[in-house]
Amino acid sequence: MTGPAMLARAAALRKSKLEAASRSSGETLFLYGSQTGNAMEVAKSLNAEAATHGIASRVLALDEKPLHKIPGTTKAAVFVVSSTGDGDPPENCERFHNALKRRTHAADLLAGVQFTVLGLGDSNYTTYMGVPRVFTSRLPELGAKRFYKNCEADEVDGLEDVIDKWKEGLWDALKAAVSEGANPPSVAPLPNGTANPPPASKESKLVGVPPLQKSRIKLIWQGAETIRTHGKLSSATNGTVTSLENGNPTIEYSAAHPFSAEVTAAEYMTASWSDRRVIHLEVDIARTGASYKPGDSLGVLPENRPELVDGLLERLGADGGRVFSVAAVDDVGTGQGDGSADVAGGARLLGHVGWPCTLREALLRHCDVTAVARKGLLRVLAEYCADSAERTELLMLSSRGGRDAYKVQIQEVRPSLLEILKRFPSCKPDLAHLLDSLPPLVARMYSVTCNANDAPGRVQVAFSVVKEQTGDGRVFHGVCTSWLERRLGLDPKTQRQFVANPSARVSVPVFLKSGGDFRLPEGLTAPLLMIGPGTGVAPFRGFLQQRRERLQAGGEAGPAWLFFGCRKEDEDFLYEKDLRKFETDGTLTKLVTAFSRAGDAKVYVQHKLSEHAEKLASLIQHGKAHVFICGDGVNMARDVHAALVKVLVDGAQMAEGDATALLNNMVKEKRYVRDIWS
Numbered sequence: 001m002t003g004p005a006m007l008a009r010a011a012a013l014r015k016s017k018l019e020a021a022s023r024s025s026g027e028t029l030f031l032y033g034s035q036t037g038n039a040m041e042v043a044k045s046l047n048a049e050a051a052t053h054g055i056a057s058r059v060l061a062l063d064e065k066p067l068h069k070i071p072g073t074t075k076a077a078v079f080v081v082s083s084t085g086d087g088d089p090p091e092n093c094e095r096f097h098n099a100l101k102r103r104t105h106a107a108d109l110l111a112g113v114q115f116t117v118l119g120l121g122d123s124n125y126t127t128y129m130g131v132p133r134v135f136t137s138r139l140p141e142l143g144a145k146r147f148y149k150n151c152e153a154d155e156v157d158g159l160e161d162v163i164d165k166w167k168e169g170l171w172d173a174l175k176a177a178v179s180e181g182a183n184p185p186s187v188a189p190l191p192n193g194t195a196n197p198p199p200a201s202k203e204s205k206l207v208g209v210p211p212l213q214k215s216r217i218k219l220i221w222q223g224a225e226t227i228r229t230h231g232k233l234s235s236a237t238n239g240t241v242t243s244l245e246n247g248n249p250t251i252e253y254s255a256a257h258p259f260s261a262e263v264t265a266a267e268y269m270t271a272s273w274s275d276r277r278v279i280h281l282e283v284d285i286a287r288t289g290a291s292y293k294p295g296d297s298l299g300v301l302p303e304n305r306p307e308l309v310d311g312l313l314e315r316l317g318a319d320g321g322r323v324f325s326v327a328a329v330d331d332v333g334t335g336q337g338d339g340s341a342d343v344a345g346g347a348r349l350l351g352h353v354g355w356p357c358t359l360r361e362a363l364l365r366h367c368d369v370t371a372v373a374r375k376g377l378l379r380v381l382a383e384y385c386a387d388s389a390e391r392t393e394l395l396m397l398s399s400r401g402g403r404d405a406y407k408v409q410i411q412e413v414r415p416s417l418l419e420i421l422k423r424f425p426s427c428k429p430d431l432a433h434l435l436d437s438l439p440p441l442v443a444r445m446y447s448v449t450c451n452a453n454d455a456p457g458r459v460q461v462a463f464s465v466v467k468e469q470t471g472d473g474r475v476f477h478g479v480c481t482s483w484l485e486r487r488l489g490l491d492p493k494t495q496r497q498f499v500a501n502p503s504a505r506v507s508v509p510v511f512l513k514s515g516g517d518f519r520l521p522e523g524l525t526a527p528l529l530m531i532g533p534g535t536g537v538a539p540f541r542g543f544l545q546q547r548r549e550r551l552q553a554g555g556e557a558g559p560a561w562l563f564f565g566c567r568k569e570d571e572d573f574l575y576e577k578d579l580r581k582f583e584t585d586g587t588l589t590k591l592v593t594a595f596s597r598a599g600d601a602k603v604y605v606q607h608k609l610s611e612h613a614e615k616l617a618s619l620i621q622h623g624k625a626h627v628f629i630c631g632d633g634v635n636m637a638r639d640v641h642a643a644l645v646k647v648l649v650d651g652a653q654m655a656e657g658d659a660t661a662l663l664n665n666m667v668k669e670k671r672y673v674r675d676i677w678s
């Protein structure tokens with residue numbers, strides 16, 4: 001037999017073995033990649049619902065189960081994935097997503113695995129369904145077989161209805177998929193509604209209570225010794241554990257592996273009398289050896305408020321200083337809980353917590369305890385109420401029938417986990433179940449606002465201190481930005497600025513992330529149209545520093561326009577001095593400002609675009625301009641897009657359809673790039 005024939009035969013043999021292995025065994029998985037918790041909630045509730053259909057399954061974040069551990073152990077997989085940034089993978093599926101994209105796998109890597117993909121996205125983003133579409137195209141290329149239609153749920157249409165409709169056919173298809181071959185794994189079907197004993201009379205009137213998302217994990221309490229053997233630093237006094245690297249150019253830093261960067265400068269950029277606070281922050285990254293370009297972002301890993309965490313520990317009656325490891329509840333042989341063994345069929349559960357660690361560390365740095373409580377979490381909390389009225393109330397809030405109450409009492413009022421537990425005093429949740437139900441505390445991304453050569457060894461970012469009025473008149477403080485403000489010792493009332501102190505250095509855990517297509521075009525000739533209201537101006541300061549550097553090296557340059565918007569010239573004109581200087585030294589051809597609160601009528605950047613319709617239309621149509629939009633709010637991006645269509649209609653007498661087609665084409669050519677957040 002020739003070499004290639006032998007290889008082909010070996011591959012065929014491997015494929016049939018794999019197929020046979022996963023036909024006769026292998027589990028059903030709901031795998032999610034989720035940044036803000038939607039996909040996680042959907043996957044967890046699908047997993048809980050599967051039990052009501054008699055299907056035994058497991059739910060995992062994608063990075064809890066490496067790609068190479070899918071074949072052989074997995075029979076059917078339902079992937080529920082979203083995108084973040086500009087078509088970027090959520091933090092908890094970065095590794096899986098990157099592995100999936102790699103072109104070096106055997107074409108039959110996933111032979112025998114059956115799948116379907118539920119993508120969550122928002123069609124306002126340029127790279128709509130960026131990540132889910134990687135899954136829908138790569139899984140079959142690697143030999144996996146689709147057992148049910150894929151679905152794309154768009155935030156614009158509302159996720160729930162689309163997902164409910166898609167779910168209708170899912171269960172029969174999944175049952176058929178898992179029962180193909182011998183010994184389908186199953187559980188006795190549970191009655192629809194609660195997965196628990198017959199409800200009390202008031203409960204029985206509730207409509208659409210979701211099935212309970214069972215705990216996947218148990219906690220294994222350990223001595224502090226474990227921490228030392230895993231090379232982490234521990235502080236016996238406050239029970240916190242940190243695994244932050246302090247500078248090693250060979251390491252690639254990421255959310256899972258941040259760098260502890262010293263703060264070198266920080267100051268308010270907004271007036272002392274303004275209720276809006278924007279902070280310019282600079283950190284030292286010289287020791288990382290990392291490089292970046294304008295358009296990239298700095299990820300910051302925040303901490304919850306210590307008082308909140310201590311209050312939670314007290315309410316839970318738990319000792320925050322105790323160290324724990326994690327094992328799967330159904331773990332039989334593996335999962336020694338010592339941090340070295342994989343658990344649950346090759347998965348490392350609760351990977352985002354980075355166990356072993358203390359309970360306080362987990363709640364302080366790894367679990368989000370202030371996010372809007374998901375219905376799945378409320379359903380879990382209901383399970384631990386001794387008082388039946390409290391249980392019924394929590395079940396109602398988690399139910400389909402309680403949709404309006406959930407909106408008002410949970411989404412609008414935004415109670416933290418501690419506030420919910422205080423409202424339901426009889427609730428004594430199991431710690432493992434609670435930790436497994438809390439969403440991860442994810443990194444917050446801030447656009448780099450400088451050019452590397454203008455701030456050697458440093459990175460600068462700008463961020464608004466987030467505060468929102470809640471439905472009951474309190475103020476919700478953004479986790480990361482208020483943590484940074486506190487950590488920097490800045491005081492908005494006195495406008496106290498940060499002063500670097502060598503004997504009391506302040507550091508924050510960070511990592512850099514590529515901006516993808518959000519880049520200053522090569523060369524100088526293409527006209528630039530930059531639209532960045534508020535902190536959306538941040539990347540453009542970097543673009544303009546980079547452009548100035550290129551201009552100094554000589555060469556013909558096309559025009560560059562910047563549209564900036566804020567409330568008032570003397571209140572929140574971010575980087576005013578720098579922007580004006582760019583205009584006077586010729587880096588910027590024109591700086592157009594929109595002050596929304598300067599006069600009687602609100603003026604925004606989109607209004608200013610219309611004022612320059614003819615010139616802008618010519619730059620876009622004939623000059624092949626590159627258009628960049630950056631800023632807070634999907635609405636802003638939508639309004640600016642509509643204004644650009646109008647610019648082409650009014651300024652170049654194009655038909656509306658042609659104007660839209662031109663802009664869509666520019667998106668494809670990467671000449672129209674947006675970086676928006678909400």
Ligand SMILES: Cc1cc2nc3c(=O)[nH]c(=O)nc-3n(C[C@H](O)[C@H](O)[C@H](O)COP(=O)(O)O)c2cc1C
Nearest residue numbers: 034035036037038039082083085087121122128129
């Ligand atoms: C900062 C940010 C960036 C986003 N980027 C994209 C994107 O590039 N493409 C897309 O289709 N949806 C994008 N979305 C929409 C999300 O994918 C969508 O809201 C989804 O429901 C979030 O699911 P998750 O909570 O599981 O992460 C973005 C949302 C945010 C907040």
